[in-house]
Amino acid sequence: MHNAGPYAQPDHPDAVVDAPTMSQRSVPSAASAPPALHHAGPDPGAPPRLQLKGISKVYPTVVANDRVDLAVRPGEIRAILGENGAGKSTLMKIIYGVTHASAGQMLWEGREVQVANPAHARRLGIGMVFQHFSLFETLSVVENVALALPGRPALGELAQRISEVSERYGLPIDPRRHVHALSVGERQRVEIIRCLLQNPRLLIMDEPTSVLTPQAVKKLFETLRQLAAEGCSILYISHKLDEIQALCHTATVLRGGKLSGECIPAEETPQSMARLMIGKELPHCEHSAAQAGGEVRLSLAGLSHASLTPFGTDLKDIHLDVRAGEIVGIAGVSGNGQQELLRVISGEETLAEKFPVHICGVEAGSLRPGARRRLGLTFVPEERLGRGAVPDLSLTDNALLTAARGQQLVTGGFVRFGRARAFAERCIAAFNVKCGGPGAAAKSLSGGNLQKFIVGREILQAPRLFVCAQPTWGVDVGAAAFIRQSIIDLRDRGCAVLVISEELDELFEICDRIAVIAKGRLSPSRPAGETSVEDIGVWMSGLWPGSALMQAATPAYAEPLDV
Numbered sequence: 001m002h003n004a005g006p007y008a009q010p011d012h013p014d015a016v017v018d019a020p021t022m023s024q025r026s027v028p029s030a031a032s033a034p035p036a037l038h039h040a041g042p043d044p045g046a047p048p049r050l051q052l053k054g055i056s057k058v059y060p061t062v063v064a065n066d067r068v069d070l071a072v073r074p075g076e077i078r079a080i081l082g083e084n085g086a087g088k089s090t091l092m093k094i095i096y097g098v099t100h101a102s103a104g105q106m107l108w109e110g111r112e113v114q115v116a117n118p119a120h121a122r123r124l125g126i127g128m129v130f131q132h133f134s135l136f137e138t139l140s141v142v143e144n145v146a147l148a149l150p151g152r153p154a155l156g157e158l159a160q161r162i163s164e165v166s167e168r169y170g171l172p173i174d175p176r177r178h179v180h181a182l183s184v185g186e187r188q189r190v191e192i193i194r195c196l197l198q199n200p201r202l203l204i205m206d207e208p209t210s211v212l213t214p215q216a217v218k219k220l221f222e223t224l225r226q227l228a229a230e231g232c233s234i235l236y237i238s239h240k241l242d243e244i245q246a247l248c249h250t251a252t253v254l255r256g257g258k259l260s261g262e263c264i265p266a267e268e269t270p271q272s273m274a275r276l277m278i279g280k281e282l283p284h285c286e287h288s289a290a291q292a293g294g295e296v297r298l299s300l301a302g303l304s305h306a307s308l309t310p311f312g313t314d315l316k317d318i319h320l321d322v323r324a325g326e327i328v329g330i331a332g333v334s335g336n337g338q339q340e341l342l343r344v345i346s347g348e349e350t351l352a353e354k355f356p357v358h359i360c361g362v363e364a365g366s367l368r369p370g371a372r373r374r375l376g377l378t379f380v381p382e383e384r385l386g387r388g389a390v391p392d393l394s395l396t397d398n399a400l401l402t403a404a405r406g407q408q409l410v411t412g413g414f415v416r417f418g419r420a421r422a423f424a425e426r427c428i429a430a431f432n433v434k435c436g437g438p439g440a441a442a443k444s445l446s447g448g449n450l451q452k453f454i455v456g457r458e459i460l461q462a463p464r465l466f467v468c469a470q471p472t473w474g475v476d477v478g479a480a481a482f483i484r485q486s487i488i489d490l491r492d493r494g495c496a497v498l499v500i501s502e503e504l505d506e507l508f509e510i511c512d513r514i515a516v517i518a519k520g521r522l523s524p525s526r527p528a529g530e531t532s533v534e535d536i537g538v539w540m541s542g543l544w545p546g547s548a549l550m551q552a553a554t555p556a557y558a559e560p561l562d563v
């Protein structure tokens with residue numbers, strides 16, 4: 001491997017093309033003329049704004065990037081495609097100065113640069129929206145944004161600018177709100193706005209749409225197209241292949257840290273791009289009908305709960321039963337009470353009364369998470385780092401945190417480290433988690449691989465009730481299909497499953513019944529086969545038959561709308 005220091009000249013032959021399917025799209029050497037594919041961008045004659053030549057990044061246990069070449073021109077939107085752990089985020093972090101390459105060269109507007117840190121990158125005109133958020137929870141939105149801007153902007157004026165950008169780009173946010181009270185989707189909006197305020201000439205977006213609604217995604221794409229038309233270059237990481245087709249002029253495909261080729265997304269199908277990434281056909285979910293008449297494992301009976309944060313969503317009179325052998329999905333726009341609902345079901349927030357939450361037949365509203373887990377509950381929160389896993393702990397220690405009792409990893413007051421390690425190894429093997437072994441720190445895993453580990457850890461405990469938020473957030477198409485199939489298999493083994501997701505396609509793919517949460521209220525559920533994405537989309541704005549909003553919107557003399 002190369003150890004020649006950051007941005008040393010590469011001592012390797014030209015780019016590696018290791019995928020037979022890519023032979024017709026082979027990648028040119030860094031030294032040769034730019035490939036014709038780049039001409040799909042709106043400014044074909046311009047020299048690259050950014051060029052990477054032979055970039056490598058070696059971690060102790062893995063080569064994250066292996067001699068990668070890449071170029072992006074003014075006005076070009078280039079997708080970076082690859083499976084979880086393919087090295088996409090690492091490459092972007094090198095460009096943004098978060099981490100430094102072990103070898104290779106970076107040219108910015110024709111000049112060689114060594115980006116020392118993100119502040120340096122921002123001065124060059126490079127902005128980045130991260131997959132994991134980098135916001136201070138105790139500060140407000142405007143204070144967080146101020147920290148990223150040079151000088152000391154006046155907060156009042158900055159709040160005004162934030163409101164303007166948020167309005168213009170369809171990213172609604174109140175600048176005075178505290179970040180700890182924001183949902184994941186809202187935090188992502190802050191990250192995007194913070195970046196746009198700096199008028200970047202290269203914008204790097206690492207899975208920016210993971211938690212945005214379809215409408216917000218559409219709006220964001222309009223923004224990005226507008227930015228590109230104004231000459232901004234965009235590097236766009238996403239696992240959503242249909243979005244890449246809709247947005248990106250060109251795509252670079254990474255596999256196992258190496259550049260495996262390029263394509264023009266508009267000339268591909270999602271299936272052919274998935275093949276390019278994973279080297280084989282996408283697996284399909286096998287979905288048989290739910291078992292009817294299973295016992296009720298989760299019952300919410302008139303659950304109301306005031307949010308603990310001033311800007312959170314109060315839960316109002318929620319009724320829901322989830323039975324053994326079925327998957328119930330909850331759809332909804334981020335920030336409508338999903339976080340609060342999950343916390344009240346998991347026990348992270350306890351109620352004064354026991355009766356509104358029944359878990360496996362036991363009144364559990366006031367029980368803490370450990371006691372609920374002993375009843376047979378396992379759960380996956382939407383935040384992987386911080387709630388789903390402790391970033392600095394190893395995977396073995398993270399396995400201990402939730403599986404200690406169920407898997408007898410602690411007996412007689414002693415931690416059985418051998419067993420804990422074996423359980424972590426089982427999660428890694430069963431869910432194909434790419435990592436440096438059970439001793440690897442959770443934070444060293446790529447986002448999708450950590451998600452696979454957390455979902456695996458909870459499913460392999462053979463729960464009686466499994467509650468999961470955003471099961472495939474940030475997970476590549478192949479792994480997403482695997483996780484969905486694992487959830488269906490769990491149901492077929494008699495588990496009751498509740499899935500909270502903002503991905504309607506996902507809910508329709510795996511759920512037997514679907515309900516919608518809006519403004520803290522839950523709609524009645526409908527069998528997935530008897531409703532449509534359009535109906536659920538209307539319900540997501542709170543308008544389902546008999547809902548409080550519907551009644552307010554319907555004059556007393558009119559028939560209720562048929563949605």
Ligand SMILES: Nc1ncnc2c1ncn2[C@@H]1O[C@H](COP(=O)(O)OP(=O)(O)OP(=O)(O)O)[C@@H](O)[C@H]1O
Binds near residue numbers: 060086
């Ligand atoms: N700080 C680190 N220490 C050790 N290994 C790391 C570190 N950061 C990343 N890696 C490893 O480098 C490889 C590439 O990770 P990276 O996050 O770049 O992948 P990715 O393609 O962005 O994946 P995802 O789609 O899951 O986000 C992975 O095997 C990951 O575990």
